[in-house]
Each structure stands twice: as C-alpha cells, then as structure tokens.
Amino acid sequence: MSEKKIRIGFYALTSCYGCQLQFAMMDEILQLIPNAEIVCWYMLERDSKEVEPVDIAFIEGSVSTEEEVELVKEVREKSKIVVAVGACATQGGVQSWTDKPLDELWKTVYGDGKVKFQPRMAKPVEEYIKVDYRLYGCPPEKRDFLYAIGTFLVGSWPEDIDYPVCLECRLRGNTCVLIERGEPCLGPITRAGCDARCPAFNVACIGCRGAIGYDVAWFDSLAKTFKEKGYTKEEIIERMKIFNAHNPKLEEMVNKIFQEVKE
Ligand code: SF4
Ligand code: SF4
Ligand code: SF4
Numbered sequence: 001m002s003e004k005k006i007r008i009g010f011y012a013l014t015s016c017y018g019c020q021l022q023f024a025m026m027d028e029i030l031q032l033i034p035n036a037e038i039v040c041w042y043m044l045e046r047d048s049k050e051v052e053p054v055d056i057a058f059i060e061g062s063v064s065t066e067e068e069v070e071l072v073k074e075v076r077e078k079s080k081i082v083v084a085v086g087a088c089a090t091q092g093g094v095q096s097w098t099d100k101p102l103d104e105l106w107k108t109v110y111g112d113g114k115v116k117f118q119p120r121m122a123k124p125v126e127e128y129i130k131v132d133y134r135l136y137g138c139p140p141e142k143r144d145f146l147y148a149i150g151t152f153l154v155g156s157w158p159e160d161i162d163y164p165v166c167l168e169c170r171l172r173g174n175t176c177v178l179i180e181r182g183e184p185c186l187g188p189i190t191r192a193g194c195d196a197r198c199p200a201f202n203v204a205c206i207g208c209r210g211a212i213g214y215d216v217a218w219f220d221s222l223a224k225t226f227k228e229k230g231y232t233k234e235e236i237i238e239r240m241k242i243f244n245a246h247n248p249k250l251e252e253m254v255n256k257i258f259q260e261v262k263e
Contacts, residue, residue: 013061
C-alpha cells in the first residue's frame with residue numbers, strides 16, 4: 001500500500017508565468033511523483049471552477065484584480081501551507097513599481113478598451129492573506145523550489161536567507177561594480193541566494209530577490225553611498241523601488257539621508 005501523497009497546487013495571478021516555467025523545467029519534479037500529487041497547475045491547465053484542498057499551495061504573481069483577491073482568499077482557506085513564489089507574489093513585482101494612480105495607468109495601457117476583469121493596483125499576496133513561506137527571485141532558483149518542497153515533504157520547515165547578495169559576491173571574488181565603477185548595485189540590501197549572478201557578469205544587482213528582512217536592509221546607508229557617487233534622491237528611490245515598491249521603510253530611510261544633508 002502506498003502512503004498518502006502530498007497534494008500540491010500551483011496557482012497564478014498577474015504574472016509572466018516565468019516562475020511556473022522555472023518549476024516546469026526541473027527534471028527533479030519527476031522524483032516527486034511517488035510522494036506528491038500535483039492537483040492543479042495553471043500553466044498546464046486552468047480550471048477556475050473550483051479550488052481544491054491541497055497540502056501546499058504555490059502562488060505566483062501579484063494580486064492585481066478583484067477576482068484575484070477572491071482567488072487568493074479561497075486558496076488560503078483550502079490550503080495547509082501557502083507559499084508565495086517569486087518577486088511578483090512576495091514583493092508585488094515590477095508591475096507595482098509606479099507612483100501613478102490606477103486610472104492613469106489603466107488609460108495608458110487599455111485606453112477605452114473593455115476587459116473582463118476589475119483592476120487593482122498590483123500588490124504582494126501577503127497584503128490580502130497570511131503567507132507561510134516565500135520563495136524569492138524573478139524567478140526563484142531551482143534549488144529554492146527543491147529545498148522548500150524537500151523540507152516540507154520530510155515534515156520540516158525551510159529556513160530564510162538573512163544575508164545579502166554581497167556576501168555571495170565576495171565569495172565568488174567578483175569585481176565590485178559599486179566600489180570600482182560607481183554603479184548603483186543593490187547587492188548590499190538584497191537577499192542572497194542567486195550566487196550573485198548579475199555582478200558575476202559585471203552587471204549591477206537590481207534587487208530582484210527583494211530587500212533582506214529582519215530590519216537589516218540598510219536603505220539609508222546604501223543611499224548615502226549612492227549619493228556620494230552622484231545619484232539624486234529620485235534616482236535612488238526609483239532604483240530601489242523596482243522590486244521593493246511595498247517595503248514600508250524604503251522611502252523614509254532614503255529621505256532621512258537627504259534631510260540630514262540639508263540641515
Ligand atoms: S517573479 Fe518574475 S519570473 Fe516570476 S512571474 Fe513575476 S515576473 Fe515572472
Ligand atoms: S558588486 Fe554589488 S553585490 Fe557585489 S560586492 Fe559590490 S555591491 Fe555587493
Ligand atoms: S544579483 Fe540581484 S538582480 Fe541579479 S539575480 Fe541576484 S538578486 Fe536578482
């Protein structure tokens with residue numbers, strides 16, 4: 001007799017489906033088959049008639065319509081563990097990187113066109129429901145998925161990464177594009193886990209894995225460094241907001257640096 005399989009659902013909100021694609025490209029999924037049953041996977045088949053009860057629900061995308069608010073609430077009700085997957089679900093994604101009001105954005109994209117959904121400003125899933133675990137990145141690394149699923153399957157709980165991209169960058173021996181070239185690298189405030197992929201190619205980090213938690217994302221210190229390198233407050237906030245638009249401390253901490261300088 002086989003043991004009861006763990007039921008997994010993979011849902012998508014407003015997104016590019018890139019996180020699901022990352023998941024789909026993992027050969028290791030085949031190894032899950034003896035232990036897990038994927039009961040819902042929007043990328044393969046979207047049956048919106050019913051959200052089934054699952055043990056683990058992965059949710060990709062930002063909540064950007066009224067219908068998605070209802071969907072995440074229903075998924076929460078019917079799932080034991082809810083995992084927000086990727087920058088869109090955990091931080092709101094690049095689609096929430098704007099100060100413009102919804103009606104102005106709407107007009108720019110759709111004009112007078114009619115659509116079947118009720119739009120909202122894009123927000124992270126956690127703005128509407130309790131999220132139990134987060135997979136960061138745009139998309140998350142394959143090993144992030146494997147680590148989380150594997151840990152859940154053995155009845156344990158995955159740990160969060162609480163150190164910045166700079167640590168992995170230094171370990172790789174990369175040239176520091178911030179110090180050496182004055183580029184606005186967000187490595188110092190961004191959660192590690194990508195093995196400093198962008199600086200390894202001499203590209204400054206744009207922070208896709210989101211700001212480190214535990215109140216140690218020093219937006220202010222980094223803003224001070226950027227300012228010394230000639231960046232304006234607006235340029236700094238715009239860059240830091242690409243993947244951190246909903247971080248409650250970002251603007252206040254950057255503003256503090258510029259206020260201090262004025263006095
Ligand atoms: S986090 Fe990135 S890869 Fe995943 S759905 Fe959003 S935009 Fe696509
Ligand atoms: S290049 Fe960026 S991530 Fe690497 S050490 Fe410098 S600031 Fe940190
Ligand atoms: S270096 Fe930064 S932008 Fe590049 S993958 Fe890592 S967290 Fe994302």
